[in-house]
Amino acid sequence: MSQPLPAEAARARALLSATARQGRGRMARPVLLGLASIACGLAQAWFMAHLLATLLGHGDSGWAEMGAAAALALLGIALGVAQEHAQADAGAAARAGLRRRAFARLLALGPADPRPAGERAALVVDRIEALDGYFARWLPAAILAAAGPLLIALAVASEDPLSGVILFAAGAMVPVGMALTGIGAALASRRQFDALQALSGRFLDRMRGLPQIVLFGRQESEAQALGAAADELRTRTMRVLRVAFLSGLSLEVIAAAVLGCLAWRHGHLLVGGHPDPQAALFCLLMVPGFFAPLRAFSAAYHERMSAHGAAAALAPLLEGEEADEAGLLLAEIPPSVVVTFEHVSLTYDPSRGPALRDLSFRALPGEALVLAGPSGAGKSSVLRLLMGFNRPDGGRIAFNGRDATSLRPSELRRLSAYVGQKAHLFRDTIRNNIALARPDATEAEILAAARAAHVTDFSDKLPGGLDTMVGEGGYGLSGGQAQRVAMARAFLRNAPLVLLDEPTAHLDPGTEAELLESLRRLCAGRTAIIATHSSALRARFTRVLEMADGRANPARMAGE
Template identity: 60%
Template sequence: MRSQRALGSAWLMRQARGQAWRLALPIGLGLMVTACQVTIAFLFARIIVTLLGFASGGGWNDLAVAGGLMLLSAGLSVGQELAQQSAGEHARARIRAALFDRLLELGPADRRGVGEKASLLVDRVEALDGFFARWLPAMTLALLSPAAIAIIVWRADWVSALVLIAMGLLVPIAMAVTGIGAARESRRQLDVLGRLAGRFVDRLRGLATLVQFNRAEDEARALGEAAEEFRWRTMRVLRVAFLSSAMLELLSAFTLGYLAWRHGALLTGRGPTDPTLSLFCILMVPAFFAPLRAFSAAYHEAMSARGAAAELAPLLEAPPEAGLLLEEVPRRVAVVFNGVELLHAGAAAPALSRLTFALAPGEVLMLVGPSGAGKSSVLRLLMGFVRPTAGRIAINGQDVTRLRPAELRRLSSYVGQRAHIFGGTLRENIALARPEATEAEVLRAAEAARVMSFAADLPQGLDTRVGEGGHGISGGQAQRVALARAFLRDAPLVLLDEPTASLDPGTEAEVIEAIGRLCTGRTAIIATHSAALLGLSGRVLELGDRRLADVG
């Protein structure tokens, strides 16, 4: 766990260095605000001293200048806040895009649930906002602004400057003392939030099943208990954060009280002093502690960000995929498995054992066998989501382990047993396979997959919108949309995993007809239990029960 936290902190600092130029603007604006505050404090000191009768010099001109500087300071503060928000938004967008790419790269090899992945992309990345938008500028300003104010006060009264410096140095010590607890509680809070979000998303996906088995009330109570734990953890984090703020306010109050006593004593005759400079030193206490107060407020967010980074860094800091790149995608491919074995981590038995077969270009192979025999594992190996434990897989005579896994996916089109349809139009769902495709190419793919046979009856044809998960169309129609994606992709290797499962005989016949057109001229491997689908090929490879039979 400690090494994971260290990895997260190191990753955050590398991200901060890449964000440095975007933070220059809010830091510059913050220094300008400090300059305005120093000038305003001096002008108010002149005005108050004049009103009290100690000296003359402060007048309406000083008041007008101070008013103008207050308006300028407010405008600069708004600009600083907007610049910080922009820096935070850019950092989050960049990290979220990199994380999404990484999750897509891992594909089925990543065993996290849908809810946990959603929590990583949303909650964990959002937790980084305070680090980039507030903590980094506040940390820099907490060093520069108090140092500049201390130098200015030193010219007026060196004792007051020493007091400010001493109290300012105690602030990071107080932050460190409370920060140990804040970091621990923030990590626990994020862990609970991740579990709560993951459970909530997963239960929503299975809501129909919960209602069917009368488990909705039980799950609602369980979610309520998880939410209560999250509330309790959040209150613990807030208690630590309030303790940190209280320590800062205590230091500020002590400094203000001491300087008021000291300069009050000087003004009553115990030592020569300029009343304007004395009042100026007292008025500089709020300006001195303002950047430190912002630093303290952002400290809790920095601790939350470090907790989130400990989860994100192992994913994002993983070494890039090794392997060669394809110069171009070949038009035809031959596939050879030679003694291939696959053993998943933690599994007692191998998913595949000494699998051997050869597939010529344009040939179709049917994989049959009981569930768990390894049919889907063959497809995952060819898509690069897993690597063989032993043996050799070759495409066109070249070992596939020499290629980057992403390059293997360029060679293939995949259709599973439950095609996922995204919320949008049918045209958009088909074009997902090749976004740069022309309208004519999308239409040809739709016709080849027999999507047009039902799309023609819809209100807007291919531009008809469907709901997330294919709401509005049947399962067979969703499968034809998935086949249209494969037609549009036009890859030389076709991989199908139970493409006709759960379809009625009439719909299955239409889908099989489309599959036959898709496999024509392409190398294809089809995992299936369907007897009707076996008629597409004379090559059948049976898996399972410690035996392999390649039946012609």
């Protein structure tokens, strides 16, 4: 694991505590309902003790006591059902809040997040789902395990002090037994979730690359690797379950011992003539009620351990939320942008060296700057800085003469329209895929963007036109058609800064030539920065900045 266990545990506790404080209103309801159910059980046991004493020839009870006991039994069932619903609501609310925060954080990180897509999906789905038991069952059970047995022990002690002492002693032994059986449970749970996340990520990544795996004949080895990962997950899951079973076993042993002690005491006294048979029966009847909250506590104990393991992985993601909110907001989008890099440097990983070194240039409105150079020269790093996915380690980036890093990362992205190497289209209509760039756009604006990017050249030939459904990833469209949809998004966004990252990569020369006119229209009147290897793009936009090893080559700056 990358972090020491104490640090991970502290971060997990902080996240769980903060989330519990935010939802304490919802979480108080199951606790109050649980206390009401315990009080109802006490009253029911008192009436039942009266009835049983009468059946044994002690006391005088009738239909009134039987009716009261039956009514209290029904009330207890209703309170139990209401408590279950309140617990489910509390857990659902906590998970929904955490999922919103985690998803917003992943969106804010964007491509700066190095985790594979499968691991990110497991983080937002599986890890947060594992926290449900903590908020829905563990927190209410922990409070009721302290308050419920204390209330019952006090009621029993008022009838027979020695029986109350026995229950008090048993209640003190339960946490000790659970602690002894629960040592290492959090670590086991964390390792289980690590194995689950690794399996999820590996499976999704291999499914995406299935054609390449089959093409290179690696299907057998990949199937074996997935089988090994699944077997590791099975082993770690069984270890977590082992801890849960041991915790429940220790509680049952204590409960059996207490019941035996009280049965011996009061049974012996009943045979020899008990001074208060009703009190003896009440004490015996309350033993199951005394251990009911503790059983719920024990059953939820492994939920706490699982939650700590899941929260330890989730906490690092959510710790950067404050940084996302830091920075200035734009009062309005400026009509034009002058982009200035002054001695900018950027390092992702010190072991790999700087991605950018002392880079300086200026891009003015109405001109397109082409960043050329081999792969790894730093072209895409420039675009990542301009979109706010990374911050420079040194130097200054300015928009219209003002420091760009003083803006929130989300504000930087409001200033730009981006077209990447391969457009990702969602399973939806072509129209809605274009409208993703600006959901509030009118139908006329969407149609104008589609025409500007020449999307209508092929969509008009489809049965549904712009309302034709496309598959995930653009299934059903060619690479060039998908890039035209991406270009239409950029037209619809109508931002003053256009960022293009290999927009004609993976296209044949004929399709590339068709897109060049759309690119020229998109860049007209805007500040455009284009990272490309394409000689056709370099010929169309004459201002070229040659880059190598993160640096600009002044001797090879064309178009100045």
